[in-house]
Amino acid sequence: MPAPTTLLSLLEPHGEQHLLAYWDQLSEEERNGLQSQLMAIDWSEVTACKKLVEAHHEKKSIVKPQGFENIATPRCQKLGEQDTATSDALRRGHECLRTAQVGAILMAGGQGTRLGFNEPKGTFPIATISKATLFDVLLGQLRAIKKRFGSRIPLGIMTSASTDTATRKFLAEANFCGLDADQIFFFCQGNLPAVDATTGSLLLDACDHVAVAPDGHGGMLQALIEGGGLDWFRQQDCRTLVSFQVDNPLAKPLDPEFLGYHLLSGSSLSTQVIPKIDPEERVGVVTESDGVTRIIEYSDLPQPIAAERLPDGRLRFFAGSIGIHAFETHFLEDVASSQASLPLHIAHKKVPFINEHGRFIKPSAPNAFKFERFIFDLMPLADSVTVVEIDPAEGFAPLKNPSGASQDSPETVRQALNAYAIRHLEQAGIIVASGAHVEIDTASVFDDEDLRLIATSGVFPKNRIDGPHIIRAI
Ligand code: UTP
Numbered sequence: 001m002p003a004p005t006t007l008l009s010l011l012e013p014h015g016e017q018h019l020l021a022y023w024d025q026l027s028e029e030e031r032n033g034l035q036s037q038l039m040a041i042d043w044s045e046v047t048a049c050k051k052l053v054e055a056h057h058e059k060k061s062i063v064k065p066q067g068f069e070n071i072a073t074p075r076c077q078k079l080g081e082q083d084t085a086t087s088d089a090l091r092r093g094h095e096c097l098r099t100a101q102v103g104a105i106l107m108a109g110g111q112g113t114r115l116g117f118n119e120p121k122g123t124f125p126i127a128t129i130s131k132a133t134l135f136d137v138l139l140g141q142l143r144a145i146k147k148r149f150g151s152r153i154p155l156g157i158m159t160s161a162s163t164d165t166a167t168r169k170f171l172a173e174a175n176f177c178g179l180d181a182d183q184i185f186f187f188c189q190g191n192l193p194a195v196d197a198t199t200g201s202l203l204l205d206a207c208d209h210v211a212v213a214p215d216g217h218g219g220m221l222q223a224l225i226e227g228g229g230l231d232w233f234r235q236q237d238c239r240t241l242v243s244f245q246v247d248n249p250l251a252k253p254l255d256p257e258f259l260g261y262h263l264l265s266g267s268s269l270s271t272q273v274i275p276k277i278d279p280e281e282r283v284g285v286v287t288e289s290d291g292v293t294r295i296i297e298y299s300d301l302p303q304p305i306a307a308e309r310l311p312d313g314r315l316r317f318f319a320g321s322i323g324i325h326a327f328e329t330h331f332l333e334d335v336a337s338s339q340a341s342l343p344l345h346i347a348h349k350k351v352p353f354i355n356e357h358g359r360f361i362k363p364s365a366p367n368a369f370k371f372e373r374f375i376f377d378l379m380p381l382a383d384s385v386t387v388v389e390i391d392p393a394e395g396f397a398p399l400k401n402p403s404g405a406s407q408d409s410p411e412t413v414r415q416a417l418n419a420y421a422i423r424h425l426e427q428a429g430i431i432v433a434s435g436a437h438v439e440i441d442t443a444s445v446f447d448d449e450d451l452r453l454i455a456t457s458g459v460f461p462k463n464r465i466d467g468p469h470i471i472r473a474i
Helices: 005-014 028-040 043-057 084-099 134-149 164-173 217-226 229-235 256-265 329-337 375-381 410-427 448-457
Strands: 076-078 102-107 155-159 184-188 191-193 204-206 212-214 240-245 269-275 285-289 292-296 319-328 345-349 368-372 385-389 438-440 469-471
Touching: 005 028, 005 043, 043 191, 043 345, 043 368, 084 134, 084 256, 102 134, 102 217, 155 164, 155 217, 155 229, 164 184, 184 217, 184 229, 191 368, 212 368, 217 229, 217 240, 217 329, 217 368, 217 375, 229 329, 240 256, 240 329, 256 269, 256 319, 256 385, 269 375, 292 375, 319 329, 319 375, 329 375, 410 438, 410 448
Parallel strands: 076 385, 102 155, 102 240, 155 184, 269 385, 438 469
Antiparallel strands: 191 212, 240 319, 269 319, 285 292, 285 319, 345 368
């Protein structure tokens, strides 16, 4: 049976008729599936993606190397400095948590290809002793807030076609990690097709399916609005939204001091950064030029500029982004209604595909380009941005790579969680024996005050922990 002319005339202007190469061999159901997918693709986006591939081949960069003279690192507010600014910020942050005028958005749509775990990353058992999952650890923070402040913080969870079904199933079976089912709003981000790096054409990853990938964490804004999420938050009186990433179990998007700095500054966007120490670290840096704040990706920062140092020895561009942001909802609404779309970014990746002989190929080297939007590209659109520097040991332990990798692996993340727990217990007056493993239960322990209460309660004789222990607040 020939392909419908509607499909042919849709594909021909883009030179993509090859996507129908197996039409004759498909069942009716498969044809319907492929037809719906092709009709749903935003072809103007495909054209934009292909232009980006051309620009990439011509090595055009968004930031020209000669343009760096006028770019600087913005002033950063440091977290935990214990000065008057800290206490003002803490007071304001606590008030915000008490009144639940803030909502949280967890970015859980990534494919986690580097980790090589077959399930959504959030279901990865990360905790040192209990093996609690990333979802347990992160959603637990909202339970601890309820215990301390009596408030229920609304949570949006962004999934993608790659993670949606499995995430919803996992969380329903896990009783939403102790949250109320109606405290969570699930919304699914969009996809963008991948493009063959050699031919510049779209790829099939099955005879009846075009290869697509999630459209990046920057897909959040469109998905949130189209899915009704922004209305859902607004109905619950959330004026501020924080966003954070599922692969960082130390993430503290609702840290009261961070929230306080954001709210007291009146900025429409705030962001957490960690000091970049080594110029080779593959993190984007927050920069400022002519009053506009933006993140420059590590790949856009020429090595000699990335290695430049300030008189105090810090890197000139030291403010490494960790993907934790606070937004005012009116700012998100303004951006959405202005129809401004975030720029597309290109990445050279391994994308499985069907070759010209109909065989499924799993490439061993990058063969295609994927396209993503980044949520931090909202920064230049904000009238003011507050940058808050945190100690990485306190808030950044990303899980990116498989077991055995030298960094960002399950082992390095567990080490960071254990070191964090030991440090905070010791600050509270509880000594942990050398080599012992301890785990802080994020669902009951909100902050150091809970640990000090444990220390004064006599739960641990002589305030000493000798063996593996999960610390729960009393
Ligand atoms: P990464 O860019 O590290 O991607 O995402 P990833 O999917 O986790 O891992 P790789 O690159 O395939 O190995 C950083 C955070 O942004 C979320 C991820 O879930 C993670 O929390 N993210 C990323 C999305 O929610 N959607 C996306 O399209 C991309």
